[in-house]
Amino acid sequence: xxxxxxxxxxxxxxxxxxxxxxxxxxxxxxxxxxxxxxxxxxxxxxxxxxxxxxxxxxxxxxxxxxxxxxxxxxxxxxxxxxxxxxxxxxxxxxxxxxxxxxxxxxxxxxxxxxxxxxxxxxxxxxxxxxxxxxxxxxxxxxxxxxxxxxxxxxxxxxxxxxxxx
Amino acid sequence: xxxxxxxxxxxxxxxxxxxxxxxxxxxxxxxxxxxxxxxxxxxxxxxxxxxxxxxxxxxxxxxxxxxxxxxxxxxxxxxxxxxxxxxxxxxxxxxxxxxxxxxxxxxxxxxxxxxxxxxxxxxxxxxxxxxxxxxxxxxxxxxxxxxxxxxxxxxxxxxxxxxxx
Amino acid sequence: xxxxxxxxxxxxxxxxxxxxxxxxxxxxxxxxxxxxxxxxxxxxxxxxxxxxxxxxxxxxxxxxxxxxxxxxxxxxxxxxxxxxxxxxxxxxxxxxxxxxxxxxxxxxxxxxxxxxxxxxxxxxxxxxxxxxxxxxxxxxxxxxxxxxxxxxxxxxxxxxxxxxx
Numbered sequence: 490x491x492x493x494x495x496x497x498x499x500x501x502x503x504x505x506x507x508x509x510x511x512x513x514x515x516x517x518x519x520x521x522x523x524x525x526x527x528x529x530x531x532x533x534x535x536x537x538x539x540x541x542x543x544x545x546x547x548x549x550x551x552x553x554x555x556x557x558x559x560x561x562x563x564x565x566x567x568x569x570x571x572x573x574x575x576x577x578x579x580x581x582x583x584x585x586x587x588x589x590x591x592x593x594x595x596x597x598x599x600x601x602x603x604x605x606x607x608x609x610x611x612x613x614x615x616x617x618x619x620x621x622x623x624x625x626x627x628x629x630x631x632x633x634x635x636x637x638x639x640x641x642x643x644x645x646x647x648x649x650x651x652x653x654x
Numbered sequence: 655x656x657x658x659x660x661x662x663x664x665x666x667x668x669x670x671x672x673x674x675x676x677x678x679x680x681x682x683x684x685x686x687x688x689x690x691x692x693x694x695x696x697x698x699x700x701x702x703x704x705x706x707x708x709x710x711x712x713x714x715x716x717x718x719x720x721x722x723x724x725x726x727x728x729x730x731x732x733x734x735x736x737x738x739x740x741x742x743x744x745x746x747x748x749x750x751x752x753x754x755x756x757x758x759x760x761x762x763x764x765x766x767x768x769x770x771x772x773x774x775x776x777x778x779x780x781x782x783x784x785x786x787x788x789x790x791x792x793x794x795x796x797x798x799x800x801x802x803x804x805x806x807x808x809x810x811x812x813x814x815x816x817x818x819x
Numbered sequence: 820x821x822x823x824x825x826x827x828x829x830x831x832x833x834x835x836x837x838x839x840x841x842x843x844x845x846x847x848x849x850x851x852x853x854x855x856x857x858x859x860x861x862x863x864x865x866x867x868x869x870x871x872x873x874x875x876x877x878x879x880x881x882x883x884x885x886x887x888x889x890x891x892x893x894x895x896x897x898x899x900x901x902x903x904x905x906x907x908x909x910x911x912x913x914x915x916x917x918x919x920x921x922x923x924x925x926x927x928x929x930x931x932x933x934x935x936x937x938x939x940x941x942x943x944x945x946x947x948x949x950x951x952x953x954x955x956x957x958x959x960x961x962x963x964x965x966x967x968x969x970x971x972x973x974x975x976x977x978x979x980x981x982x983x984x
Contacts, residue, residue, distance in 0.1 A: 508673060508757060508838060513818060519754050520815040523808045526747045530801060533743055547736060550790050561727075562891075571877060577742055577907055578863055582856045584750050585914050589849050592838060601818070624880050636860060643853045650850040653843060653931070673838060673922060678983060684919050685980040688973045691912045695966060698908055712901060715954050726892075742907055749915050766983070 507592050514591055517601040521608040522587070525580050528612060532573040535619060539566045572619035579632070580611060583639045590642040593649050603638050610634035672757050679756055682766040686773040687752070690745050693777060697738040700784060704731045737784035744797070745776060748804045755807040758814050768803050775799035837922050844921055847931040851938040852917070855910050858942060862903040865949060869896045902949035909962070910941060913969045920972040923979050933968050940964035 508515055539545070545563040546552055552559070587604060614631035617623045673680055704710070710728040711717055717724070752769060779796035782788045838845055869875070875893040876882055882889070917934060944961035947953045 510757060510759075510814070515757070516815045516818040519757065519811050520818050522750060522754060523811045523815070526751045526804065527808050527812075529747050530744070530804060533801070548733070548787070550787055550793070553790075568878070573743065577746070578903065579860070581746055581907070581911055582859050585852060585918075586856045588750075589852060592840060592845070592849065594840075622878070622880055625883070628880070636863070639856065639860060643857050646849050646853045647857075649840070650846045650853070653846040653850050675922060675924075675979070680922070681980045681983040684922065684976050685983050687915060687919060688976045688980070691916045691969065692973050692977075694912050695909070695969060698966070713898070713952070715952055715958070718955070738908065742911070746911055753915075 507594060512591070514595065514597050514600045517604050518587060518591060521604045522584060525584070525608055525611060528615060529573070529576050529580060532569065532576060532615070532619070536566065536569045536573065539563075539569050568622070569619045572615060575618070575632070576611070576615070579635055579639075583607065583635055586639050586642045586646070590646055593646055595645065603642070607635040607638045672759060677756070679760065679762050679765045682769050683752060683756060686769045687749060690749070690773055690776060693780060694738070694741050694745060697734065697741060697780070697784070701731065701734045701738065704728075704734050733787070734784045737780060740783070740797070741776070741780070744800055744804075748772060748800055751804050751807045751811070755811055758811055760810065768807070772800040772803045837924060842921070844925065844927050844930045847934050848917060848921060851934045852914060855914070855938055855941060858945060859903070859906050859910060862899065862906060862945070862949070866896065866899045866903065869893075869899050898952070899949045902945060905948070905962070906941070906945070909965055909969075913937060913965055916969050916972045916976070920976055923976055925975065933972070937965040937968045 506512065510516060510519075540551075541553075543563055543565050544554060544557060545560045545566050546557065547559055547561055549559055587607075591600065610631045614628060614635075617627045617631065671677065675681055675684075705716075706718075708728055708730050709719055709722060710725045710731050711722065712724055712726055714724060752772075756765065775796045779793060779800075782792045782796065836842065840846060840849075870881075871883075873893055873895050874884055874887060875890045875896050876887065877889055877891055879889060917937075921930065940961045944958060944965075947957045947961065
């Protein structure tokens with residue numbers, strides 16, 4: 490890692506080169522953000538699976554079976570939709586926050602660990618919320634992990650750019 | 655700095671210069687992402703139009719007409735809100751995915767076609783969902799188009815950055 | 820185009836260097852985007868506060884008190900959730916729009932003022948919607964401010980990249 494660090498401090502001098510494949514922090518961000526994007530999109534498909542399993546459709550044109558009426562508020566469907574909404578509330582701001590955090594040229598080891606922990610925490614969040622509900626505080630802990638990491642990155646960026654208020 | 659500039663104009667290729675107006679792939683992304691941002695924001699206005707047309711307001715302070723009460727679950731308003739939520743679920747992750755896909759320096763023709771097809775598909779999705787509902791599978795096809803394109807980009811980025819797991 | 824390129828390379832170094840800490844416009848964006856990310860995440864915590872204050876929980880595993888049942892549609896909780904959803908509908912597209920607006924090398928003073936006004940407007944929006952509801956049109960004005968700023972940025976970017984349609 491020290492080789493990487495010295496290497497990057499040598500050639501990454503120009504702060505304009507943060508968002509390139511030559512920056513290992515950015516590559517780590519790319520990989521784990523991609524994992525989270527795929528995870529989020531799979532929530533749409535999981536919702537669709539639940540809708541077909543329980544035959545709960547919210548639109549007239551979606552009634553693929555006979556003798557069905559539009560229906561809302563099915564607990565099995567709504568649980569997945571709440572998990573999906575929670576993803577949007579937390580992961581989407583995290584995407585931006587961690588992206589702009591990279592521009593402050595953070596320590597490579599710290600940044601990569603934050604990306605990994607936050608991403609794995611959200612995968613756990615989905616498992617214990619939407620796939621196989623388990624008792625609290627498992628979901629709260631998974632939720633808090635990414636939240637605190639995002640707050641930490643926000644603090645780093647805000648302190649670094651406070652003079653541009 | 656001039657060294658960096660001449661270097662980048664030489665290869666374009668220098669992965670540091672992906673996010674500039676000199677990169678036609680990035681310019682194509684800029685244009686079509688802007689179109690989708692405007693489309694998404696217009697959903698807010700379309701919701702407002704439906705609320706005023708059917709006099710359905712969810713907050714006490716929004717009751718602009720006499721003898722009204724707060725009301726939810728109007729099918730005309732909720733249809734637009736479902737379409738809007740579906741936009742957030744799909745277009746916002748796509749924005750990040752396609753942005754970071756550019757950093758892998760993809761083939762320009764392929765990337766631009768993907769941006770155009772995905773964007774037009776979501777415009778069609780809005781038309782057949784919220785503006786003028788038509789029978790399925792029109793909406794499913796429009797939905798699947800952007801979803802599959804986002805998955806393709808995710809596969810490209812993940813394979814390229816797998817070693818940074 | 821070559822005129823534009825030479826112009827930008829003259830004053831702001833090279834167009835490839837927009838997204839660096841050497842660009843004051845980007846730094847201003849970093850600061851205010853961070854403020855908005857934190858504001859959005861605090862909506863999650865505000866929702867949690869309301870859920871505990873009124874003992875309204877949507878999941879079986881969240882029933883932290885005896886003799887409770889899952890419950891939805893509490894007006895105090897739903898008001899915060901509507902404000903939070905409105906944030907996602909407006910601030911998340913704004914994050915992307917203002918980020919890519921920076922790549923067009925806008926006038927620094929104009930761009931920074933837009934970032935500041937839009938961000939303060941959304942903080943006011945949250946205060947008058949979720950924290951202490953006040954009569955309209957306070958919320959509509961706060962909402963319209965960021966919306967119009969985002970539309971303005973969209974117009975700038977679209978005109979600049981129209982040839983890449």
